[in-house]
Amino acid sequence: MTDTQLTLFRGWDAPTSYVWSPFVTKLEFRLRLATLPYKPAAGSPKSAPTGKIPYISLTTSSGVTKMGDSALITAHLASLSLLTDLNARLSASSRAHDAGLKALLEDRLYFFNMRERWLDPVNFYAQRDHVLHAVPYPIRVVIGAKIYRSHISTLHDLGVGRYSDAEVVAFQEEVWMALEDMLAESLAKADEKGLDGERRCFWCLGGTEPTECDTTVFGFVSSMLVATSSPRSRKFVVGLPSMMEYVNRIHETYFADYEKWEE
Structure with a gap:
């Protein structure tokens, strides 16, 4: 589909930098794995079909489609054969494992991270000013306060807002350590196959290809x-x-054009 044009709205006008949203980078990585060209753009939640970042504008011979939600976007692009199914070769149990890992982060860790970023009295201002960078300061204060109250209500309803700070830290670190242990096993497998010395990427489920x-x-x-x-x-x-080895290798292989994080 040579006439296809894809614009990815990332929320920030920073085409050579990572953004703070995990869902933006998730989708961006998916596009790069498929070597599917895209144009980065800022966009805004106001213009987004679902009111959230990221979203895309896809131009094909059939017209222009705007779509939000990283999972729905991936499924739509796959239905057009612009992306392949990374999990097509997996067994049923491996597919479930893959889905469970995504849910662990997107449906659990995400909300603990939200609490850390938005409800902590110190972190709130850094998060507010970054997310609302395009909004004039007096209005930013008002909108930031609304977001704060909304997140308090959301997290309380989910139960995340009812834990103590120490309990939230323990839950977060439990998730990070589970991922660390899994990636340590995958790195060991890569080393056994002779891939480690070449600093090739290794993957969560321990295979030779990403899922x-x-x-x-x-x-x-x-x-x-x-x-x-x-x-x-x-x-x-x-x-x-x-x-850190996992993300550094992916950065070097797929995002070498981006400014890297400090360690």
């Missing part, structure tokens, strides 16, 4: 490394050697 969960894991880890609104979690992640 869908790798895009989610890379999105969440890279987001944690570039965001300044979650310094405690960032410090913890930087101390996980297999995880």
Whole structure:
């Protein structure tokens, strides 16, 4: 489909930098794995079909389609044969494992991270000013306060807002350590196959090719490394050697044009 044009709206006008949203980088990594060309653009939640970042504008011979939600976008592009199914070769149990890893991050860790970024009295201002960077300051204060109250309500309803700070930290670190242990096993397998000395990428499920969960894991880890609104979690992640090896190799292979995080 040579007439296809894809624009990815990332929320920020920073075409050579990672953004703080794990879902943006997740989708971006998915596109790069398929070597599918795209144009990065800022966009805004106001213009997004679902009111959230990321979203795309896809121009084909059939017309222009706007779509939000990283999972729905991936499925739509696959239906047009612009992306292949990374999990097509997996067994049923491996597919379930892949889906479970994505859910662990997207449906659990995400909300603990939200609490750290938005509800912590110190982190709130860094998060607000980054997310609302395009909004004039007086209005930013008002909107930031609304978002804060909304997140308090959301997290309370989910149960995340009812835990103590210490309990939230323990839950977050439990997830990060589970990923670290899994990646350590995958790195060991790569070393056994002679791949480690070449600094090739290794993948979450231990295979020689990435699966869908790798895009989610890379999105969440890279987001944690570039965001300044979650310094405690960032410090913890930087101390996980297999995880850092995992994201560094992916960066070198697929995102070498991007400014890298500090370690």
